[in-house]
Amino acid sequence: MYAVAKREFLTMFKSVKSVAIILLFIIVSFSISNFVKNNPVMAFGQESNPYLSGIRFLVTFLGFLFVLALSHDTLNREVETQTMRFVVTKVSRTSVVLGKYLGILSFWVACLSISFLAIFVSAQQFDLFELIRLIVFLSYAIGMNMLVSTIITKVSFSMFTGLICGLLLPTIGIWGLFSTNPVLQLVQYATPYYYLLEEGWKSYIPFGFSILFAAMSIFVFRRKDL
Secondary structure (H helix, E strand, C coil): CHHHHHHHHHHHHCCHHHHHHHHHHHHHHHHHHHHHHHCHHHCCCCCCCHHHHHHHHHHHHHHHHHHHHHHCCCCHHHHHCCCHHHHHHHCCHHHHHHHHHHHHHHHHHHHHHHHHHHHHHHHCCCCHHHHHHHHHHHHHHHHHHHHHHHHCCCHHHHHHHHHHHHHHHHHHHHHHHHCCCHHHHHHHHHCCHHHHCCCHHHHHHHHHHHHHHHHHHHHHHHCCCC
16 A cells, blocks of 8 residues: 555656646745735735735635646556556555555645745744645545546546536535525535634544545445456
């Protein structure tokens, strides 16, 4: 499992996409911070660090799109190319799913940590609690990504599904926070956006959803014909 996780992490971290994402997080964070400093009412939170507002914006509005766009084919590409048949002779199917899940999660933890460290160098502030909250938020998207890549066998279809989910889920989640529609108010509890406004243990519920998605992915993958 750990070998699979390490391989997934290094594969993602060595890519040009990872460097581009880290740079995007840093550049947007500093750009939005200048705007928030001049418009304090726009900050995400009353005592919000303006530098963190940029990262919050990227994660909450584009996090799903980033995760699903980069990793939608983490499992089904190897199934489609039949290399997975060789992998499962060396590692159990459960370890494959968990390893890839941990590898992707580690990648995003590294990306966010580097962005927070860059802000620390500039602003001399490091909000560990906020870092954890954003990691928990992204873990929901990572778990969903694993499930999509397990259920959908064709890479092209999972790419399309990832794009739709990356655009639709933030829309529904944020809309549900302000809507009086009873259906949307019910649906919001199944999205991570509602829990961003919660304090204490409730703010970690999205990670529970992530584990559930990963467990469902393991269940499906163990019964999949490779």
